[in-house]
Structures are given as structure tokens and as C-alpha cells.
Amino acid sequence: MKANCLSFCFVLFALLFPVTLSSQSSSPPLMPMPSHLTMGEGQLIIDGGFSVQINGYTEPRLVAARERFLATLSRETGIPFGIDPQATATTLIIKAVGPSEEVQRLGEDESYHLAITAAQAELSAKNPLGILHGLQTFLQLVRITPQGFSVPAITIDDQPRFQWRGLMIDAGRHFMPVDVIERNLDGMEAVKLNVFHWHLSENQGFRVESRTFPLLHEKGSNGLYYTQQQIRDVIRYAHERGIRVVPEFDMPCHTTAWFVGYPNLASGPGPYKIEEAWGIMDPAMDPTRESTYQFLDRFLGEMTALFPDAYFHIGGDECNGKEWDANPKVQTYMRQHGLKDNAALQSQFTARLQKLVAAHHKIMEGWDEVLQPDTPRDVVIQSWRGPTGLAAAARQGNRVLLSNGYYIDLNQPASYHYLVDPLGGEGSSLTAEQKALVLGGEATMWSEFVTPENIDSRIWPRTAAIAERLWSPQEVRDVPSMYQRLAVLSQKLDSYDLQHRTSTTFMLRRMTGGVDTAPLKVLASVVQPPEGYVRGSLKEYRTFTPLNRLVDAVPPESETARQFNELARLIVAGNASPLQWQQARDWLALWRDNDAKLQPTLQQSELIAELIPLSHSLSQVASIGLQALNDLQAHRHPDDVTIQANLQTLKAAEKPVAVLLNMTVPSVELLVNASAKQ
């Protein structure tokens, strides 16, 4: 009795607090994995005497980086640095050869060399960018040991595979305040991402203060916008972390919010109001009027001055053309100019826009749709629509970024994103010259279904898998290793104030009204939202719909269900150890018995009442799983009627409830099918 109880509780522990890699494992859990590393002997102890010296070239950014490094190290260890006057001489020495560019340039050297012995550490780089990266590597090496905090003796030579490694945040659909942006810039620095792509205008909101056209933010944002000072602060914040900021103002569509204040820009009759629904909308700029280009010229003048980066993203995606079709003047214009369709009309608009952007000394960037045969060679294409767009752009001689496969709003597993390679698939067939045009990629965080509260849990830790794909050598692609290191990194990111873990706890407590959240946590640990954009089809969402349900609180990928699936595969393959059999059994028993504990809470809270059938289904599926385990262990073929009934039940349990999938179902199906075959 006691043994069973012990193992049961152990599983419960494991469930609530997933076990991660021991930090004492032989290869350090770095992410992204450096291009070259050699383990040394011993370790460098980190105590109150630890200090960081900048030797050679210095600049304010390096001094600030040292302070931030020590603050993070202090948060990670609980040790205050720089106060103890009896400090010993354990020291990290920083050596940068010279400065980096004042405005960070695409393709600047980012390499670094980090050599740690039991006595000292030295970090050297050509410029401060490499130093910033090396400091993050150092922080990832820190672990607690029986001797105290330390980093292992190691030598690392590291440099990125791709020069453009980005994260896009959509602040248009749900506004994301500056603190959200800043903590995510911290996370980006931690995994060596170097481009923050800031999606700043949408049908649902125009998010930047414009002094030239103040009705843009005054009428187009519900008061939720960044002041120009905040923009400058974020750019400086990013620059201190080795991150470029590329703004995006999506044109000529996704522009409803512009038209609330400036209806003359639009192709429709207006009036317009800020869009509240999600989806592809009809409003589009009028590309046939000179006044549109006069407006955009002045607008670009203001915004290209505000954002110092050499690149400027003009969007260009998802025009349905309906306002153009319905506007007789536009139709007349198209006939007069021989524009055969709306794509041709948009192409003409984009070509004029590109000239304006270039006149303001910026290089234009746009989504797939802007690529046309006559698109200037310096325009950068961000490929989102499918696996072939990237290769098409490179073949045409344009530089290109991959985002298809990196859509982190689609609730896909880290392993999926991880294995998408900019030079894989059709990219692998490119010539060397064409491959050189592939700059890298960007994870995209579209914000229909995220708020400032839960956005971190959608971005992290999965984006780190994409960061590794873009930084590390192409052959680094071992999925189990990635998941192990991702778990360690995810915890480390707590020290960067990211809320990807704490937000779940906070939100579950809200749902239960403060009563015991543990049974809800058990359910939460094995469910996840369906992949893709099915959510919007299951219920009507608007910009102000509260996102405070279980689907908003759980991570997009259930780590527990993933681990259980590994167990089920081992069991079915006949490769499971007795301990693994027991763990599967204990998990299933926990899930089977959870419903009885959870139901009273579900009935007390409108936020979770919709989970009643899901909780019941978990219990039912777990019972079937336990029966299948018993049959498998006893090498007993269950009767076919039972099997068919169970498979039907499981089939029914595959359907989402409250926009959530019970992720134990596929594994239990595996077990049942295996029991039927023996």
C-alpha cells in the first residue's frame, strides 16, 4: 500500500513540477548550442568575490552590459556582487577589439570566444555584439553544485549561422505595453536573437504616436499606443542588447485603423471605425490617388526618422481587393493603366511605395506578396505563405527571411519549429549564391489570442528552438536533446522576469477563485489548444473578449502529454522498463481520479464550468488506458466489442472541448490498438 502511494505521489510531483536535466550533466545545457565547444577540467566557483573586468576597448553599452550581467547573475544565484571588500580575485575578463556600428548593421560580426578555467574566465570578441552573446552563454553555464555556484571549465568558439534571427510581435491586434516588449527583448538577448520586428499597425489598432498625422493614434488606437519617446526608449533598450528594431506598417491592407482618422486614404466610402473582429478585412488604401502617396511620403519621413534601422517593413500581405472591386474610380484607373487584376494594382502601389521608402534612405522589406518580377533586388522578402516562397525569392535574386514554419501563434510543438530549416526543403536545392541570399528567419507572434498577461507563454520557451535553428550549425537537430535543454532554459528565463511560467499559475488561481488549484493544474497539464486557426471558428472572438479561460492559460504544448506519449511508445514497442510501466500506470490513475476532485470547483466558477465534459473525458480516457495497460502487461487480448467501444469513446474524446484537446488520447489509442493486436 505504501509503495503504491509513494510512487503515485512521486508521479504527482513529477507532474506538477516536471523534472529537468540535472545541471551537472556532462554537456552543459546551452541554447542555442555553440558552433564549437570543448569541455575542460574542473570548474570556476562563483561567489561574492566574483567580478567582471573590461580590458581594452570599452563603451557605455559594455559597461551597461556588465551591470545587467551581474544583476541577472545575482538574481540567478542570490549573491550580491561588488559589495564585499574582501572579494577574492575570481574574475571574468572581457576583451572587445573595437566598437560595433552605432546603428546595428545586418551582417556585423557577432562571434565570440569564451575560455573558462578553474581560475578565471576570459571572453573576447571583435566588437561588443560578440561580448553580449558571450555573456549570455556564460549565464547559461551557471549552475548550483555541492561546492556552490559555478561554471564548468570550457572553451567555446561561437558564431551565428544566419545573420537575421528575429522575433515579430504583433502589437496591432492586442496592444502590448512597453514592459511586455522589454522583457521579451531580454528573452531575445538570452537566446541570441538579433532582430525585433515590431508589427505596429493593424485593422484593430494603429499603435504609434504620429505628430505629422495625429489622428492616426488619436482615433485609431483606443488610447493604446506607444509615444515616440517610448519608441526611442525601446530602440535604445534593444540596441543595448544587440538587437535591431525593424518597424512594420502594414500597407495597403490591414489598415482600417488608419482610416478612422484619415478616411480619404481608403478605397471605400467610409466612415470607418476601429475593427473589433478578427480575420481578413476589406479596407484598403486607395492606390489610384496621388494624395495617398503624398500622405505616405510625409508619413514615411516621420517614421523613418524615428526608427534608425536600415530596413523598413511595409507589410503588403492579405489584400482581398473587395474595396477596389467596389470602387468605380479604381476600376476605371485599372482599365486606363492596363492593370489586369488586383495583384497588378497592388504591385504598382508597392513599386511606388518602394521608391518612397528608398528616397527616405531605407531598404524595403515586405511579406511574400510584394515579390513581383520587377521587384528591386534590394527588397527583402519575408516568406510566410508556404515552403516554396523562400526559394522563389532567392532564385529571383532577392534576399529573403523564413517565417513559414515559425508561426508561434499556431500552437505547434517546439519540435516542429525546430526542424524547419531555412535551407531545408526546397531551400536545399538553391545554388550557393542563392543560399547566400537567405538571411535567416523570424518567429511571428500574431496577437489575436494573446494579451500582455499570457503572451510570454506563447513565445517562450518554444522560440528558443527557433533561435537555435537560426544560430547553431545545421547539423544540430537532435530533438530529445533540444527538449532537455529547452526545459533548463525555460527555468533560467524566470531570472529575466519573463512570465511564461508564472502566468499559468496566476491564471489558474483566478479561475478557481483562490480555492485549491491542484486538480485544475492536473487537467491543465495534459490539455492544449488545437493547432492552427481553428479557435476562431469555434466561438466568436472580438478584440475585447476576455482571454481568461484555460485555453489561454496553458502552454501551447503539453510537456506532460509529450512525456506520456514517449512512455506509451516505449511500452508498445516492448522497450519500457518496469519503472516506466509504473510511471504510465500512476499517471493514468492520477488522471482517472482527478475528475472527482475537480468537479466541485468547476461548478463554482463560470470561467471553468465549460471544462466539465473535458475533465470527465480525461477520467474516462485514463480508465481505458489503464485497462489497456493491464491487458498489455498480462498479454491478454481484450474482446473485440470492448475494443471497438473503447476506440469509439477515444475517437469522440479527440474533439476539442472548450477549445482544448485532451492530449492523452493519442497515447491511449496507441495502447488500446497495441492491446488489440497481441
Place this chain on the structure above:
Amino acid sequence: MKANCLSFCFVLFALLFPVTLSSQSSSPPLMPMPSHLTMGEGQLIIDGGFSVQINGYTEPRLVAARERFLATLSRETGIPFGIDPQATATTLIIKAVGPSEEVQRLGEDESYHLAITAAQAELSAKNPLGILHGLQTFLQLVRITPQGFSVPAITIDDQPRFQWRGLMIDAGRHFMPVDVIERNLDGMEAVKLNVFHWHLSENQGFRVESRTFPLLHEKGSNGLYYTQQQIRDVIRYAHERGIRVVPEFDMPCHTTAWFVGYPNLASGPGPYKIEEAWGIMDPAMDPTRESTYQFLDRFLGEMTALFPDAYFHIGGDECNGKEWDANPKVQTYMRQHGLKDNAALQSQFTARLQKLVAAHHKIMEGWDEVLQPDTPRDVVIQSWRGPTGLAAAARQGNRVLLSNGYYIDLNQPASYHYLVDPLGGEGSSLTAEQKALVLGGEATMWSEFVTPENIDSRIWPRTAAIAERLWSPQEVRDVPSMYQRLAVLSQKLDSYDLQHRTSTTFMLRRMTGGVDTAPLKVLASVVQPPEGYVRGSLKEYRTFTPLNRLVDAVPPESETARQFNELARLIVAGNASPLQWQQARDWLALWRDNDAKLQPTLQQSELIAELIPLSHSLSQVASIGLQALNDLQAHRHPDDVTIQANLQTLKAAEKPVAVLLNMTVPSVELLVNASAKQ
């Protein structure tokens, strides 16, 4: 077998996530309890249409309070407010009659009237202070129900019992950055405290930028000080929350840090350096030189202008007089002026200081020690040394605050602080006129053993019990009710970004290096630091000693051990239900079995290796407890040899290990003694 396992796990859940009051209980879990409340019928639903209207008098502070209220409500519910254009008319109407003072004045009206029906809510008050308090009461009423978020229909008439309800934070010993101060001001507002007493100078640090005497912060703070702009920001932040800011510059002792830059102020020969140790130190200002008063006059001129409050705290505590004894000039002075001892010398200093403070239009406040027979009547005494000081001051005609009994750095239980009444004990023997001189009290957070990371967990939630003592009617003193409401409030304070709960999780994870923290959490849940100041005698601590051990991470009061003690008392008294017997048994089994799970982790981390004997002791004590439970249930008298051996083991287990007490011991002793007596 299954039943046992279930209950075991249930207890484990309860242990990891203590169950709190259901928010649907009949009397709402308000804290502090209002002076009058009447429950109504039904509830007011809070959805996206909820809005707040200010009718009648308004000012920027009220507008800001409405925004903060909606932001907190949004965080509490996950509902965005003010965006939905189809918002219904559920509305909270705010009516203030007129303004409050520009600089908040002691004794200003703080009453409010809150009337909530199923249709609407109205909050009225004489001035914005009452509105601020009423808004916090409203937030505490919000709960999740089967119908959604709501507040119950209720009518509240409320006003404070005492006009001075303070929290002191010592930023001298460990510097507390502005974000720590601000989030604690949020917490103060939540429980209607209205004075932030900012202890700004200590032997270990002088924490304010002085433009008149810049060496004070430049040489006396290790760079850890508040700029004058930050001070002004905090004062404005506090004012927006109905909180006065009273600065303290402790004189003539606790002043080592002043002397690093200005050694001529001191009575000793110098040179001085910033103190690194804790305790009562010798350095003292030289009260015999005119230059000291000239310095202080200019210093007070600068600081009284910086802090607008009418009161100015000059400290005055803990002079050991050693520097005076050792200084021949001081001795000569004392003889020449007929000062018979150091107390008389300090008294003369304080009298001159008081005249300077008064000349700068401030009312002086000081600790017990400043009270002398000739102390001017307007000087406010803060009584800390014992239960008699307060009454002595009032009898002498001085106004007085109680802090003795409210020392939240002493690791005493909330119930202890809760029952300390400024007008209890000797205070109850005062005349009505003398009682009127008792202004209220202040919780004091001295910072030898707190850092920005864990200070919240020392202040909250226990300070809410003190806040209730100072606000609510004297007869509100039911301890079980207090603990139930405190648990609800503690969770609500998460929405104010206080880290009293999250910091423990973060710190435990650090100690284990990221591996499963659950067994450490089990140990952490039943240990607490010893009461009082024994910690410094157990190990040498200095200002830079890391405070990253288990003693720093656990709350000062073990809620689990408190609940277990209630169970043990019920069992011993023969009043426990079968469920309570089972809960006690399950808890003991959990503790008994925890050591085996925890030991491997303890051995991997230098931070927690010191817990090895404590974890073992918990297991041993729990085994004895289980045996006693069995004996009690079977009405079996154990043999006396066993009892004596067990009591000896328990006696040994009472001793602190790693500065932590195993708080299960007293309860197990109860059980063993009861089993011996039957």
C-alpha cells in the same frame, strides 16, 4: 489501497496549495473588516461592460485612482474594461464631496460609504481619501461565481479607528530599490495603511542624494541611494494612494555612514568606513560642537524641503555612548554643563535638534529614547522598547505611536501582532484624554535579513493583521476569522504585483538547481525561522552575506504547521472528526517519507546541504507522530521507555538547524504526551 492513496494525494495538494476560504462564504473576506456592514440580496455582475463614473467633485488623483482600480480589476478578472462599445450599464458611481488637503494631513477624514445592489454600486465620501479606501474594499469583494465575476449586494459604512496606520521600511541596512517601495505602497493601499515611514540612514548606508552635502550619498551608500527625483516620485506615488511619507534620518547614533564623508560630525577620531556588520555600533555625532548643529541646520533645510509631510523623524534610538565616553572633549563638556550621563547629553542634543526641526516648520518624531520630562508636547513618540513606553508618553501629554508588538522582522505569528492593541495592556488604563494622544501604530520592517527579493514575504500578509488592528473596531479580534481572511487577502495581493508568494517558488528552484522542487517544498512548508534576533548569534552575517538559504525563502509563519497544530489539538481534546484524523495521518506520512526523496537533491547543492539533518529530523518526528496517533486511536498506552525516548528525540528536534525550526515538533509532542496519559 486506493482510498488511502487518494486522501494522501489530497493532503499533498492541500499542502502545496493551501485551501482558503471559498469566496462565496456568507460574510465577505474583507481585511481590514469595515466598522459597519449589512449584506443585501443578490450580486452585481462584473463583465466587460463594467465602468466607473466620477460624479461631483473630481481631481487628477481620482481620475488616476479610477484607472488603477480598473487595471487591478482587470488583472483580478482577466477582463479588459473600457473597450467594448456594446458595454452594458453596470456602473460604479463615485461621489466625493470635495477635495482633501494638498499635502495629506494627519487626521483628515478617511470615511466612506459603499452601497452595492444587484443593479449598481455607489461609493461616496467626504473627500478622495475615503474614495481610495472604498475602491480597495470593492476590489476585495470581487469573486468568481457560477454566474461570472461579481460583488455581493452590501452596504458598508466605514472609517478608521486610528488616524496613523503605518509601515516602516528600513532602506538603510539593505537598500530597497524604488520598485520594491512602490509595490509595497500598493500593498499598503490595499489594506488602508496611510503612513509610509522611510528609514533612510543607518550605519550601513546613507540612502538619499544630498545636494548640500553630497559626500553623504557619494561615500556613504556604495552607490545604493535614492536620487531626489526618485524621492519625489515615491512621494507622489504614495500621495496618489492616500499615503503620507514620513522620512527618518536616525541621529545622533546609527550614523556611521554619514561619517565616511563627514568625519568631523563624529565623536570619534575616525576615519570611518561603511559598517558591514549588524548590531549596535559605537559611532555617534558630536553633540558638543556648534559645527554639528550648523551642519544639521543646513541638512534639515534640504531634507524638510524634499519631504512635504508635516512630520520629520529624527530617530534617536540605541546610543551606547562609547564614543562619548572615549572623547575627552565630550567628557569635559559634560562636566562643564552639568550633564550627569550620556542620556542627559543625548537629551540636550535632541532638544537642540527639535528646535532646528521646528524652525524648518516640521513636527519632530522620535523613538522612545527622545522622550524626556521637558520634551515639547508636540513631539510624537514612536514606542518600540516595551509595553509601557506608549502609556508613559501619553501620560506625559505627548502624542504616541505603537510599534512594540509590531516588529515584523521578529518572525512572530500574525496572531501575535493581531492581538497587540495600542489601547490594550497598559494603554487601557489611560484616561480618555490620554487615549486620544495615541495616534495609532506602525509595523516595522528592519532589514538586516531581508533583500529586495524576499522582503515582501516578511511584510505580507502579516502586516494586514496589523492594519486591521489599527483600522477596525477594537472588538474585531477573532483569530480564526483573521487567518481565514488573511489567506484570501494574501492571494489577492498577487494582483498588486507583490512577490510574497512567488519569491518562495523562485528561491526554492534556485536552491535545487532546477530539479524537482516538490520535496523541498514539503520541507519548506513546515519550517520557519526562530522568533526574535537569535539568527545573528547562530552565524556571522554581514551586509553582503547572500540571503539565499531556505530560511530566507520560507514565510516567517508556517501555515501548514499552524493547521497541523489545530488538528493535533482537536485530536488530543477528543474533538477531531474521522476526516481530521485521516488528514493528520496523511500529513505525517508525507513528512515521514519526504526525506528519502529530498536527500539526493540536498547533496547536489551547497545551498541546501545544511538541511540534511533537518530533513532527517522531519522524517523522524513524523514517524513518532504516526506512532502516537496509532496509540491514541487504539487507546493503547505505549511503554514508558519508548515515550521517554521519543520525548528526548523530540526535545532534540526542537533546536534550530540551518536557522530553521521544525514546526511539527510541538504538535507531535502534544500527541505523544496525550498518548502517554491515556
